[in-house]
Structures are given as C-alpha cells and as structure tokens.
Amino acid sequence: MTKHCRQHALASAILASLIASTAALPAIAQPTGQDPAPAPARDAPTLDAVIVTVERREQDLQKYAGTAQAISADDIRALGINNELRNIQAMVPGLSMANQEGNLEIFIRGVGSSNNTELGDPGAAPHINGAYIARPRGLGGLFYDVERVEINKGPQGTLRGRNALAGSLNIITKRPNLDAFEGYVQAEGGNRGHQGGEFALNMPLGGWAAIRVAGYTVEKDSPFENAGQARNLDPAGIQDEHGARISFLYEPDEKLSVFAMADMGREGGTGYPGANIFTAARAGYLPDDVDLRKIVYRGAQGKLDSRTWSAQTSVSYDFGPVTLEYNGSYRDVDYQQTNAQSEGILWPDRNLDPLSASNPGGVDYDNYSTQYWMTKSQSYTHELRLSSDDDQRLRWTTGAFHFNEDQQVGYLSLVDKGRWYSGTEFTMPKVNGRSTAVFADATFDINDRLRLKGGLRYTEEQKSRYGIGGNWALGLPGIGGDFSTRLGTEGFAPSFTNRPNFDVSNITSQADMARFLLEGIRSHGRNDTILQQIGDVAKGGDFGCLDRPDIGGDTIDCPYESWVQVSGIPAQQFGRSKFNFTDWRTGLEYDLSDDHLLYGLVSSGHKAGGFNDTFDPEDIPETFKPESIVAYELGSKQSFQLFDRTSTFNLSAFYYDYRDQVFQDLAVIATNPSTGEATGYALVNRNVGKSAVYGLEAESVLRLPRNFMLSVNALWMDSEIKQGTVADVRSQNFDAGGATSLIDLSGNELPLASKVTFNVRLQHTMELPFGTLDWQLLAAYRSAFYLTQYNNRDIEYVRNDPDTGTLVPDRTEGAALAGFPDRQRGETTVNAGIGLTSLDGHWRIEAWGNNLLDNDVSQKALVGSGINVRFLNDPRSYGLRLRYQF
Known part of the structure; x- marks a missing residue:
C-alpha cells in the first residue's frame, strides 16, 4: 500500500519594558515616540486610559467598539510570562496558543488554523508594529523590549485584512524616545538552568531624531526528560536564543514622522517538543494517568537552527485635512529542524530494555526513523493609507495593500530499516503567495452621541507551487x-x-x-x-x-x-489557485453617557484558500475556497466611580456564522486494477464544514482602597459543528488495505473551544522607607476542551467486502483504547510576581513564578494513523530578575 501523508508540523520569548514604579497599576500605552510616564505609587482617583491601535488609529480602549485586550510588557514580565509568548493565553480568555515545529498557532474563540505546510495560512493574523507576519516561525524571537501586546477578538477583515478570520495579535515594540538618553540592563536566572540577559539603549539626536538599540539572550533546559536508555540523547525543548534590534525615529516637526526598524534573531537547541501518547493509550493509560514529560527517545538527536531577520518602515505626513502614510516590511526566515524521535512516553512497567531476540518487546534505540524540516520564506508587505483628521465629523481611512511571499520548502520523513517503503519527501523550490487589496473604513457622527461605522475591503489572493512530493519506495x-x-x-x-x-x-x-x-x-x-x-x-x-x-x-x-526494484519516487507537484472576496463591517455606537458606550457591530473575515497536492500528473490539483466568518456582536463599555476611584465594566455578546470551513479529508490516490479496491490514500483540505460559535464575555477592572486593584475577565462560549463529514483518519485499517470509515462531525464542538475561561488578577503596591514594593497574583481557569474535531467519539473500523467491493463494518473501538483520547480536562493556572523598586527608580529586583501548580495541559494534538502527539504548556518555572535603568 502506498501511504502518501504529511503531518503538519517553540516559540520562546523574553519581554522587556521600562521600570514601572508600581507593577500594580495598569500600563499607560503612550502615543508613538513617547515612553510611559512613571505611574504614581499612591491611590489615584482615576483609571489611566489604555491607548491601543486595534482600529489602525490610536484610541482609548474604553472607546473602542469591540472586544480587545492590551497587555503591558511590565505586567507580562512581572508574572513570569517572559520566555514563552504562548503563555499570555493565561491572561486572555478565549486565546489558545501552541507551537509545532516552530509555528506559533493562534486560536481565538475556537477559530484558527493548524495547517503549517507551505499551503497553509494562520487563521488569526500575527503582526509586529502593525506589519503582517505570514510565516509565524521564530515569532518568539521578536518578543523583547516590548511596549505591549494587543489581542483583537473576532474577524478583522476590513481593518487587518489578510487571514484575520479569528482576530489578530499585534506585538508593539518600544520606540525611540526623542527627549532622553536612557536605557536598561537586565539579568535573570531560574529553574531548568534558565539564564538570560537583556538590554536597551536610547540615544536622542538633537531633539528631532533618536536611535534605540536592544538585544537579548536566553538559555534554558528542556521541560522534558529522556526516560529511555539512550542517554546520549538530549530531550527536545532545550532553548538557546539570541536577538538584536535597532530602531530609528525622525520627527522634525508635528507633520512628518519616519520610523524604521531592523532586527535579527537565532534559535538553536534541540527543537520543539511533543509527546506521542498513542502506545500508552493502547496500553490502557489515559494522559491524566501518566507523566507526559517522560519520553523514550531513540535514534537521531533533535536539532534546531532557525534564523530570522526583518526590516520595516513607516512614513507619515500630516497635510492638515488628511494624513498620508506608507508602511512597508520585509521578513526573511531560514528554519531547519531535525525532529527528536521517540517511542512514545513512559508508562508504568513499560519494558525499556533494548530490542533483542531475547527481548522482543523492548525498544529499538538503533532506529533512526525521523523527520527533517526546512522552511525558507522571503515576504514583504506594502500599504498606503490616506486618512482624515480625527476632529472631522466624518472620519475615514482608505488605502491599498500588497503582500508577496516566496518560499522554498523541504520535508523528509524517513523510515530506517525499511522494507518496501523508505520515506516521504516534499521539496518545493518555488512557492509563491500574493494578496492585493483595496479598502475603506469610516465613522460618521450622526449627532453628539450616535455614530455610524462602516468598512469595505476587496481582496485578490493567488498561490502557486512547483516541486516534488511523494514516497521513496524500495523493494529490498x-x-x-x-x-x-x-x-x-x-x-x-x-x-x-x-x-x-x-x-x-x-x-x-x-x-x-x-x-x-x-x-x-x-x-x-x-x-x-x-x-x-x-x-x-x-x-x-x-x-x-x-x-x-x-x-x-x-x-x-x-x-x-x-x-527487487526501486518501486517509487516522489511525483511532480504543481498547483495554482486564485480567489477574490469582499470583507465588510457595519455598526452603531451610542454614548449612553460620557462614561458608557453601547455598540452593535456586524463584521466579516476570510482565511486564504489554496490547493492540494498533485496525485495524478494529468489532473489539476483539487482546490479549496477561502473560509469565511460573519460575526455579530453587541456590547457595553462603562466607567464608573467606586470608592471615589474610576473602575470599568465591559460586557459583550457575540455570534459567529462560520462557513466553508476546511477539514482534512482522505482522498483515494491508488486502486487495485483487478478489484478496484483502494490501496493508496492522501490527506486533502476540503470546504466541508459549517459551524456556529456564540458566547458572552465580561471584563472588569476595580480600583480599590489602599492601592489594591482587582481585574476579572470571563468568557462563556459554546461552539457546534453544524455540518462536516470526512474520512476518520483514526480508523485507517491497514489490515484491510488502509480502508477508512467516514465520520459525521455534526454536533461536535470545535477543537480548543472551552465553554468557560476566566482569570482573576489581584495587584497591590506599597511604599516602604527604601523603595516601592508591588506584587500581583493571577489565577486563570479553563474548562475542559477537545483537542481534535473527533471529540472522543468511538472509532468505526471498516473493511472491503470481496463479494460486493464495498466497505462494510469491521469493528468498533473506544477512542481512548484505540490510542486517540483527545479531551483535555479543565485546569487552573496560577502565576505570581513580586518586585521592589529603589527610591531613585534605577534598580529593580523581581521574583516570579509561572504555572505554580505545575499542571500539564495539552495545548494541541496531532492525530493520524498510529499518532497522537501532544504539545504541552510550559511546566512550573520560577526565578529572579535584576534590572538597572538609567
């Protein structure tokens, strides 16, 4: 049987910011070119505004008609979320982030994408300083000397454009300060051999220009343990990272602003870790019964070498009635990885002795079957925007956007000691993706309290690919x-x-x-x-x-x-697809009072379509259309006085109509010419799904007496797959020629979509004779969720009936005993941080603890025939940090 199947394959980060006098106070995100002012150490009667750019304009988050969160670098760092960008999900209900083979996968409210091949695209759009990132490999290497992170929930088709189906994540770096020579030096250390350093230096040039230089380094041992007898192998997950950035800001007057930035990063170590639980489940052990971090490694040493560099520029000029702005970026990714291979995880009484004639149940440590990955990407974006003055009754923005990405891709999965079949190779020397769009967005003041919003974006997308893909097959x-x-x-x-x-x-x-x-x-x-x-x-x-x-x-x-023969080589791969679509939004804003905003919004978003692999050189590859969502949202944002201090309470209700949803299916690519029986299968992407997502989200920030502040954010959400019948890849029956049953996913929940998530954060500041002490505690709960669309459903195996030539039932197995449990139980994550700032504000020492309960949470599962790989959260980490600011 020919098996033509490619599985879709850590982001790590350090956060940096200027010293805050009190980590208990929310960060003030300042306009471009300014640093945040020191937060007062004593009680304040008002809650400082958080300025964000979620609508491509700077605005108070409380005045934004939508659901978004802005997390300051100070708060992230204080809670120990400093070397794993994905750990910010503990602070953002509805956000799921996982890392597979260097790709940071972002899901928001159950919507996202796990397709990390050259034909895939993210479902939630990542950005840095507003510049779109097409290939989110090495994204964690950008996460230092950061101002804040903005997460916008819901489709952003008109505002953020490409692949913002679920929303967007925008990393805002620190910009140069025109007025002060300043900087910081930071050193930190923690458990798992964690040691790192970071610095930034800001140099003004005559009051009209400035340069900022920043860099970081971090080393950290793996969160996994080699539990086998091949002790010469280091586990996956060892980190060795370095990065540097230089920024330039030129503002000779109030009209012209020029910003430019270049950065580079390198990630080494042993690659991104996963835990295959298939054999443990077959032996009767559920993930909750065993230690998922004890892996039986064998064969090749895992190795990662990822290098990125990028540049971006933003030039704007205020003509008075209108402002013209150009934004451009370039990003180069060179990613190479040899996967660390294993015989799954350790379970009680497992036989770990080497395989031999006298020990047939042992482990073959001399098995070098593994996967090799290569991704090279060169992408650039251009955007030209023209916008009106913010004081106009009709405030509008219009412009054009162009994106281009060239990729060179390699994937090789080898079977050591193979017979008849020795590997699968996909090598694509030419892959191109393009997107061009024109857009317009406007807000009109009907009167002093009522505003009408609307936007439109037209997009043309195309992709092409040339190369080879298929099996190395030897009959020896x-x-x-x-x-x-x-x-x-x-x-x-x-x-x-x-x-x-x-x-x-x-x-x-x-x-x-x-x-x-x-x-x-x-x-x-x-x-x-x-x-x-x-x-x-x-x-x-x-x-x-x-x-x-x-x-x-x-x-x-x-x-x-x-x-004896060479029975197969990879086939010619080619493909091309072209789609166009229109995104739109419309809504109303009404100021019930100066401190209470009501809004209603309907918006749409799309994720790029594409094509599948070539199976027959005579046929054009099957294409799949863009996915689409239309989202309906009603919300209220209110500021009020409590204990003579300003607090906030925000509430929103939403509904998503998710159409043309892509699920992976199996296509028959080979048959027995005598019987017509299927003998070869391949994974394909098809628009067979339709889903609904709806929920309520509430957020409140309460400023309490004696310098306490309490933040609560909660989300209740339900999701349902309305239609979607696909081949159940769990059921591939190789004893019956690879026959696979169909499964109707209707009624199932979307993967990664917990019904309840919430977090509570308590912060406090106190003045001491020798400085300012602050601490904060974060508790985040996430209810149970499924890791795949199969939702732990029983597996129906089928076989070919020789008399009728059709598939007939063979047997039924429960998902767990068949090796495919996919439910993650609910867990609570607790983070804590405490810091002391000297009286002169120059020195600060911090202690942090992340995932203090040390819960193991599966953030993603990769499921296929004989495969159930879990990608886990970061285990308990803690450490100390010393920072000097000048």
Whole structure:
C-alpha cells in the first residue's frame, strides 16, 4: 500500500519594558515616540486610559467598539510570562496558543488554523508594529523590549485584512524616545538552568531624531526528560536564543514622522517538543494517568537552527485635512529542524530494555526513523493609507495593500530499516503567495452621541507551487520479512532544494529512479546501506546485496530475486489557485453617557484558500475556497466611580456564522486494477464544514482602597459543528488495505473551544522607607476542551467486502483504547510576581513564578494513523530578575 501523508508540523520569548514604579497599576500605552510616564505609587482617583491601535488609529480602549485586550510588557514580565509568548493565553480568555515545529498557532474563540505546510495560512493574523507576519516561525524571537501586546477578538477583515478570520495579535515594540538618553540592563536566572540577559539603549539626536538599540539572550533546559536508555540523547525543548534590534525615529516637526526598524534573531537547541501518547493509550493509560514529560527517545538527536531577520518602515505626513502614510516590511526566515524521535512516553512497567531476540518487546534505540524540516520564506508587505483628521465629523481611512511571499520548502520523513517503503519527501523550490487589496473604513457622527461605522475591503489572493512530493519506495526485503535497508542513520542530511533536478515527468527507468533518490541525499549516514544497494543501479548496473546484523543478519538472500526494484519516487507537484472576496463591517455606537458606550457591530473575515497536492500528473490539483466568518456582536463599555476611584465594566455578546470551513479529508490516490479496491490514500483540505460559535464575555477592572486593584475577565462560549463529514483518519485499517470509515462531525464542538475561561488578577503596591514594593497574583481557569474535531467519539473500523467491493463494518473501538483520547480536562493556572523598586527608580529586583501548580495541559494534538502527539504548556518555572535603568 502506498501511504502518501504529511503531518503538519517553540516559540520562546523574553519581554522587556521600562521600570514601572508600581507593577500594580495598569500600563499607560503612550502615543508613538513617547515612553510611559512613571505611574504614581499612591491611590489615584482615576483609571489611566489604555491607548491601543486595534482600529489602525490610536484610541482609548474604553472607546473602542469591540472586544480587545492590551497587555503591558511590565505586567507580562512581572508574572513570569517572559520566555514563552504562548503563555499570555493565561491572561486572555478565549486565546489558545501552541507551537509545532516552530509555528506559533493562534486560536481565538475556537477559530484558527493548524495547517503549517507551505499551503497553509494562520487563521488569526500575527503582526509586529502593525506589519503582517505570514510565516509565524521564530515569532518568539521578536518578543523583547516590548511596549505591549494587543489581542483583537473576532474577524478583522476590513481593518487587518489578510487571514484575520479569528482576530489578530499585534506585538508593539518600544520606540525611540526623542527627549532622553536612557536605557536598561537586565539579568535573570531560574529553574531548568534558565539564564538570560537583556538590554536597551536610547540615544536622542538633537531633539528631532533618536536611535534605540536592544538585544537579548536566553538559555534554558528542556521541560522534558529522556526516560529511555539512550542517554546520549538530549530531550527536545532545550532553548538557546539570541536577538538584536535597532530602531530609528525622525520627527522634525508635528507633520512628518519616519520610523524604521531592523532586527535579527537565532534559535538553536534541540527543537520543539511533543509527546506521542498513542502506545500508552493502547496500553490502557489515559494522559491524566501518566507523566507526559517522560519520553523514550531513540535514534537521531533533535536539532534546531532557525534564523530570522526583518526590516520595516513607516512614513507619515500630516497635510492638515488628511494624513498620508506608507508602511512597508520585509521578513526573511531560514528554519531547519531535525525532529527528536521517540517511542512514545513512559508508562508504568513499560519494558525499556533494548530490542533483542531475547527481548522482543523492548525498544529499538538503533532506529533512526525521523523527520527533517526546512522552511525558507522571503515576504514583504506594502500599504498606503490616506486618512482624515480625527476632529472631522466624518472620519475615514482608505488605502491599498500588497503582500508577496516566496518560499522554498523541504520535508523528509524517513523510515530506517525499511522494507518496501523508505520515506516521504516534499521539496518545493518555488512557492509563491500574493494578496492585493483595496479598502475603506469610516465613522460618521450622526449627532453628539450616535455614530455610524462602516468598512469595505476587496481582496485578490493567488498561490502557486512547483516541486516534488511523494514516497521513496524500495523493494529490498529480507527473508521472513526482516528489515534490509538502513536510511537516515547518524550523519545523514537531505539535499532538499540543493537537488540538481526537480523534473520527474520523464523518469521511468530503474536507473533514473535510483539516481533521483540518491540525489536527495546530501550526506549519507554512518550505517546507511542505500548507496551500496542502489548505487550501481543508478549507473545502469545491478542491485548490491548486503547482509549485516543490524539489517537482519543471515536473513538476506543474496543475490536478490529478480523482482527487487526501486518501486517509487516522489511525483511532480504543481498547483495554482486564485480567489477574490469582499470583507465588510457595519455598526452603531451610542454614548449612553460620557462614561458608557453601547455598540452593535456586524463584521466579516476570510482565511486564504489554496490547493492540494498533485496525485495524478494529468489532473489539476483539487482546490479549496477561502473560509469565511460573519460575526455579530453587541456590547457595553462603562466607567464608573467606586470608592471615589474610576473602575470599568465591559460586557459583550457575540455570534459567529462560520462557513466553508476546511477539514482534512482522505482522498483515494491508488486502486487495485483487478478489484478496484483502494490501496493508496492522501490527506486533502476540503470546504466541508459549517459551524456556529456564540458566547458572552465580561471584563472588569476595580480600583480599590489602599492601592489594591482587582481585574476579572470571563468568557462563556459554546461552539457546534453544524455540518462536516470526512474520512476518520483514526480508523485507517491497514489490515484491510488502509480502508477508512467516514465520520459525521455534526454536533461536535470545535477543537480548543472551552465553554468557560476566566482569570482573576489581584495587584497591590506599597511604599516602604527604601523603595516601592508591588506584587500581583493571577489565577486563570479553563474548562475542559477537545483537542481534535473527533471529540472522543468511538472509532468505526471498516473493511472491503470481496463479494460486493464495498466497505462494510469491521469493528468498533473506544477512542481512548484505540490510542486517540483527545479531551483535555479543565485546569487552573496560577502565576505570581513580586518586585521592589529603589527610591531613585534605577534598580529593580523581581521574583516570579509561572504555572505554580505545575499542571500539564495539552495545548494541541496531532492525530493520524498510529499518532497522537501532544504539545504541552510550559511546566512550573520560577526565578529572579535584576534590572538597572538609567
């Protein structure tokens, strides 16, 4: 049987900010070019405004008609969320973030995307300083010397454009200060060998320009443990990261502003960790019964080498009635990873002794089957905007946007000691994606209290791809089915885009096929046999026959039988798709009073469509349309006086109509010519889904006496898949030729969509004779959720009926015992931080604790035949930080 299947494959970060006199007070996000003023240490009668740019204009968050959160770098750092960008989800109900093979996957209110191949796109749009990031690899390397993070919930099709189906996440870095020579130096250390440093230096140039330089470094041991006997292997998850950034701001007067920034980052270590629980579940152990961080590693050492650099610029000029602004960015990603491979997790009484004739149930530590990843991306964006003065009755913005991304992609999954089948390769030297849009958005004051909002955006998207994809298939078996081919052992490296040829349209002979496979190897592994076995075939000769203990020993029949062959090479891959769509929004805002805003909003968003792999060179690849959401939201934002201090209470209700939802399905790509029985399958993306999401979200900030502040944010949400019938990949029955049953997902919940999430944060500040002491405590609860669309449903296995040629029921298994439990129970996360700032404001020492209860939470699952890989949260971490600001 031919199996043509590619699984879709940490973001780490350090947060930096200027010293706050009191971490208990909310950060004041200042306009461009200004640093936040020191927060007063004593009680204040008012709650400082939080300025955000969620609508592409600076505005008070309490005046924004929508649901968004702005989290200051001071608060994030104080709570120990400093080396994992994804850990901010503890502060944002409805936000889920996970990391797989370096891609940061963002889901907001159950909407997002896990397709990380070159054909995939994020479902929630990431940005840095408003510049769109197409390939969110290495995103954590941008997360230092930060002003704040903005999370906008709900589709942002008109405002943020490309792939903002679920919303957007925007990282705002610190901008240069025109008025002061200043900076900071920071050192920190913690458990798991955590050690890091950070600095920033701001240099004004004559009062009209300034330069800011910042950098960071961090090293940290893995959160996983090598529980097997291959002790020479380090577990996945070891971090070794470095980054630097330089920013320039030029403002000679109130009309002209020029901002430019360049940064670079490098991530090393042992790659991004996952835990395959399939065999443990088959042995009767649920994820809650075992330690998911004890992994039985074998074979190749996991290794990560990811390098990024980017540049962006923003130029604006105020002509008086209108302002013209240009924003441009460029981002280069070079990502390489060798996956750390394992035989799953440890469970009680598991046999960990090496595999041998006397111990057939042991672990084969000499198995180098693994996956290799390469992603290179060069992307740029251009946006030109023209906007009216903010004092006009009709405030409008219009403009044009263009995005282009070129990628070179490599993926190779090898089966060491293979027979008949030795790997799957997808190498694409040419992948291109483009998006062009024009947009307009406006707000009109009907009277002093009532405002009408509206926006429109027209987008054209296109994608193309050229390369190869499919199986390396060799027919070199030994007697009795023993293994006879070794591939990928220590020292192996794939060629990927360094192949001399990607045209396989005329490759049919054994010699050409053997040559093509060998061209895919940049360096052979120490114990590989493939060169000796097919090297002469590539020259027109015979197969070489080896008989070694590590490939069977005394089971190889030399010379080979005449039917031995190179039975498959990757097929030609090409594809092209082109779509256009229109996003819109309309709404009303009404000021019930100066401190109470009511609003209603209807908005839409899309995620890019695309095409699938090529299975038949004669056929055009199957395409899938863009996904779409129309969201309805009603909300109230109110400020009020409590204990003679200003507090807030915000409430919103929302409903999403989610259409053309893409689910992965299986396509039959090969059949038995005699019986018509399906013998080959491949994963495809299809618009077969339709879902509904609805809920209530409430947020309140209460300023209490004696410098206490209490923040509460809660979300109740329900989701339901209304339609979607797909092949159940859990049920692939290889004893029956790979036959797979269909499953109707209707009635299931969306993955990662908890019904209840909330967090409570208590902050306090007190003045001491030698400085200011502040502390805060965050408790975040998230109810149970499913990790896949299957929702723990039973698995119906099928087989081919030889009499009728149709699929008939074979057996039924519960999801857990079949190896596919996918429910994560509800958990509470507790973070805490305490800091002391010296009287002169120059020195600050902080202690933090993150995930103090040390709960293991699965943030994502990768499910396929024989695979149930969990990607986990960060375990308990704690440490100290010393900071000097000048």
